[in-house]
Amino acid sequence: MTKxxxxxxxxxDIACEYLLNKSFTIIERNFRQPWGxxxxxxxxxxxxxxxxxVKTMQQYGNNAAIAALLPEDNLTKSKLKKLQRISYLYANxxxxxxxxxxxxxxDLITIVLNEAGTDIKHFENI
Numbered sequence: 001m002t003k004x005x006x007x008x009x010x011x012x013d014i015a016c017e018y019l020l021n022k023s024f025t026i027i028e029r030n031f032r033q034p035w036g037x038x039x040x041x042x043x044x045x046x047x048x049x050x051x052x053x054v055k056t057m058q059q060y061g062n063n064a065a066i067a068a069l070l071p072e073d074n075l076t077k078s079k080l081k082k083l084q085r086i087s088y089l090y091a092n093x094x095x096x097x098x099x100x101x102x103x104x105x106x107d108l109i110t111i112v113l114n115e116a117g118t119d120i121k122h123f124e125n126i
Contacts, residue, residue, distance in 0.1 A: 008054070014118060015120075019040070019042055026041075027049075033089075046102055047101070055071035072123070
């Protein structure tokens with residue numbers, strides 16, 4: 001396992017713990033298809049199906065260039081388009097998971113690991 005994939009897995013573990021503490025129900029992790037991947041599939045407390053993209057970064061030291069870059073900067077238009085496509089296909093093939101009133105949405109969770117600890121941001125319905 002590479003350092004990057006280890007950080008990614010750690011971020012996904014932290015995101016799952018965060019979601020569980022917010023009363024989300026985890027359905028699946030790392031759903032992969034040839035055209036994309038969904039990091040976490042969950043249901044929010046209101047019953048909506050939520051596809052979660054997790055972006056994690058380490059920021060150690062006094063490097064100003066690193067500190068200026070945020071994990072959400074790594075969610076490109078191309079990545080979001082792939083995520084929308086795979087989420088749509090997953091929802092259509094798993095309609096039993098959908099609540100007719102709530103539907104589905106895509107959320108982004110960003111995690112910054114640094115000397116001060118862990119900073120988590122949750123962007124809903126991106």
